[in-house]
Amino acid sequence: MLIASEWAQLFxxxxxxxxxVFPQAALRQVxxxxxxxxxxxxxxxxxxxxxxPHWRLAWAACVGIASSLPGPLSPAYWLELAFASPSxxxxxxxxxxxxxxxxxxxxxxxPWTPRPTNHIPLPWVLCGIGLGWVLALDTFAALPMHQxxxxxxxxxxxxxxLMVGAAAAWIVSARWVHALPxxxxxxxxxxxxxxxxxxxxxxxxxLSLYLHxxxxxxxxxxxxxx
Amino acid sequence: MRPSAxxxxxxxxxxxxxLACCVLVAVExxxxxxxxxxxxxxxxxxxATPSQLVRTGQGHIPMPEGDLSAxxxxxxxMPEGHPWSLMAFWFSGSREAAPDIQIASAHLARGSDSxxxxxxAVGRQDLGFGTTRLGNPVSWLxxxxxxxxxxxxxxxxxxxxxxxxxxxxxxxxxxxxxHGFEVQQVLPLSWLWNYxxxxxxxxxxxxxxxxxxxxxxxxxxxxxxxxxxxxxxxxMRSITRMAQxxxxxxxxxxxxxxxxxxxxxxxxxxxxxxxxxxxxxAGAHWQDAPNLDxxxxxxxxxTLRLPDGTMLLAHNNTSEGRHILxxxxxxxxxxxxxxxxxxxxxxxxxxxxxxxxxxxxxxWLSYTDQRRxxxxxxxxxxxxxx
Numbered sequence: 224m225l226i227a228s229e230w231a232q233l234f235x236x237x238x239x240x241x242x243x244v245f246p247q248a249a250l251r252q253v254x255x256x257x258x259x260x261x262x263x264x265x266x267x268x269x270x271x272x273x274x275x276p277h278w279r280l281a282w283a284a285c286v287g288i289a290s291s292l293p294g295p296l297s298p299a300y301w302l303e304l305a306f307a308s309p310s311x312x313x314x315x316x317x318x319x320x321x322x323x324x325x326x327x328x329x330x331x332x333x334p335w336t337p338r339p340t341n342h343i344p345l346p347w348v349l350c351g352i353g354l355g356w357v358l359a360l361d362t363f364a365a366l367p368m369h370q371x372x373x374x375x376x377x378x379x380x381x382x383x384x385l386m387v388g389a390a391a392a393w394i395v396s397a398r399w400v401h402a403l404p405x406x407x408x409x410x411x412x413x414x415x416x417x418x419x420x421x422x423x424x425x426x427x428x429x430l431s432l433y434l435h436x437x438x439x440x441x442x443x444x445x446x447x448x449x
Numbered sequence: 450m451r452p453s454a455x456x457x458x459x460x461x462x463x464x465x466x467x468l469a470c471c472v473l474v475a476v477e478x479x480x481x482x483x484x485x486x487x488x489x490x491x492x493x494x495x496x497a498t499p500s501q502l503v504r505t506g507q508g509h510i511p512m513p514e515g516d517l518s519a520x521x522x523x524x525x526x527m528p529e530g531h532p533w534s535l536m537a538f539w540f541s542g543s544r545e546a547a548p549d550i551q552i553a554s555a556h557l558a559r560g561s562d563s564x565x566x567x568x569x570a571v572g573r574q575d576l577g578f579g580t581t582r583l584g585n586p587v588s589w590l591x592x593x594x595x596x597x598x599x600x601x602x603x604x605x606x607x608x609x610x611x612x613x614x615x616x617x618x619x620x621x622x623x624x625x626x627x628h629g630f631e632v633q634q635v636l637p638l639s640w641l642w643n644y645x646x647x648x649x650x651x652x653x654x655x656x657x658x659x660x661x662x663x664x665x666x667x668x669x670x671x672x673x674x675x676x677x678x679x680x681x682x683x684x685m686r687s688i689t690r691m692a693q694x695x696x697x698x699x700x701x702x703x704x705x706x707x708x709x710x711x712x713x714x715x716x717x718x719x720x721x722x723x724x725x726x727x728x729x730x731a732g733a734h735w736q737d738a739p740n741l742d743x744x745x746x747x748x749x750x751x752t753l754r755l756p757d758g759t760m761l762l763a764h765n766n767t768s769e770g771r772h773i774l775x776x777x778x779x780x781x782x783x784x785x786x787x788x789x790x791x792x793x794x795x796x797x798x799x800x801x802x803x804x805x806x807x808x809x810x811x812x813w814l815s816y817t818d819q820r821r822x823x824x825x826x827x828x829x830x831x832x833x834x835x
Binding site: 304369382390393409 | 459462463466467469470473474476477478480481482483484485577580581604605606610632633634637638639640641642643666668671673675678684685686687688689690693695734
């Protein structure tokens with residue numbers, strides 16, 4: 224049986240705060256194009272709702288593939304300048320949404336009509352908004368704590384705690400859509416993209432803004448339906 | 450239509466999730482390097498009274514041909530046995546924040562007073578993703594003889610959109626060639642698009658051959674210092690916040706002992722005094738300390754601890770304007786006495802952004818001269834005679 228000191232030794236690597244792992248430079252170069260490519264393809268699909276489905280699909284594919292162009296020719300270059308890289312959560316949400324929209328049985332309609340397939344589980348929306356606020360306030364050192372919460376995102380403990388929490392939520396919920404945060408953290412652990420910091424993998428400021436809008440829209444629909 | 454129910458039975462979900470978690474924990478821990486043990490500053494002696502300085506030379510570092518603007522010079526001491534005693538890096542171009550700004554460098558042959566012609570060490574094209582303009586450079590020579598360069602580079606926007614890019618010389622010969630650096634990474638320092646982190650002052654060398662690089666966050670009024678620890682291989686290991694208060698910029702690290710360090714900082718508040726933070730445990734924790742009794746016109750300060758224990762501070766000794774640049778000395782980091790006026794002009798003139806180094810048994814100082822050139826001065830150290 225393990226005694227206390229052995230348990231402490233076993234878990235010590237988890238508590239290590241000064242051994243961050245960053246993505247390989249080559250992987251990061253490819254990853255920037257790939258991550259933005261998925262987001263851009265979803266955005267391309269969304270804005271081209273006036274087109275026929277097959278043209279719309281071709282347009283979305285072109286926009287996504289264009290992000291693999293080198294240097295300033297790539298939209299990813301300019302998006303990276305302004306917004307750094309999207310989180311894995313954003314990429315998976317865009318990918319999932321795009322897949323639902325483009326599969327053969329999907330009914331194509333204008334994007335502004337409320338659709339059940341746009342639904343993001345409310346607990347995840349609230350978690351995403353809350354996390355966004357904490358990280359934004361931490362950026363400005365506006366929280367009453369001395370240590371940087373962003374800095375904790377380099378530690379293995381942060382990755383493991385978030386992963387276990389996301390896995391538990393998936394098990395309890397019994398819905399595939401709840402596996403998305405778990406998948407985002409798994410992809411982060413395997414690739415270290417986008418930055419080596421788990422907070423950048425699970426959330427980004429654009430996603431946080433989108434979740435605010437999404438929550439407001441859901442609330443408006445709920446009030447209107449009462 | 451509700452999201453589809455998971456087709457896996459609950460027990461299988463437990464197994465899949467449990468197995469995936471175990472594999473991912475193993476991968477997560479397997480990636481990790483061994484933690485870095487606590488390291489201390491390299492402090493040789495302490496002094497009872499500060500040594501005196503005698504100016505022994507001065508001049509200007511040549512500019513790249515056609516460049517009209519220069520700022521934020523940084524000196525780097527080359528190792529003994531190297532044909533160069535010093536290198537200088539600064540940003541140079543048509544004007545500050547112009548798209549044509551590049552990081553220029555020049556070197557000083559050992560035993561000589563004449564600097565080499567300037568060359569461009571880093572341009573925007575060397576940085577790849579995520580940068581449009583270049584700013585302050587800070588250099589570090591690691592114990593393998595490789596020069597690392599940390600450069601402020603902006604995304605879309607001004608300095609509030611600044612990020613810190615870590616570069617390293619490409620190979621042994623590339624340090625003498627134009628554009629001889631390659632990007633290691635854009636340092637990930639914040640969640641908010643990694644914006645608003647800048648550097649200015651030299652890193653503090655540690656006993657494990659790593660360094661602590663002082664940096665700061667600055668987005669409008671909120672501004673606070675942070676310390677970035679790098680190991681001997683140049684990998685970033687940790688981020689530590691250095692102050693509880695705001696309006697502190699451009700920390701310059703000054704070791705009082707192996708574990709007790711001060712950070713003297715530019716003041717962005719209306720107080721206009723040199724701000725101070727201190728650590729008693731070699732940078733693990735920092736606390737605010739009382740301001741120095743020295744004015745600061747919202748301008749960069751730099752520090753240097755000499756081998757005999759004398760501490761030097763280069764600073765604009767005014768509340769407004771950067772027209773006087775002084776060198777002061779101390780033995781405790783709190784009480785400073787004026788040593789010499791480095792440069793002085795009329796109102797509106799600027800002598801700022803100094804850099805201090807100890808090379809060839811002398812003190813070397815560089816500073817921005819009217820935003821047009823980088824000037825240098827050299828001082829011999831004379832022990833204090835009561």
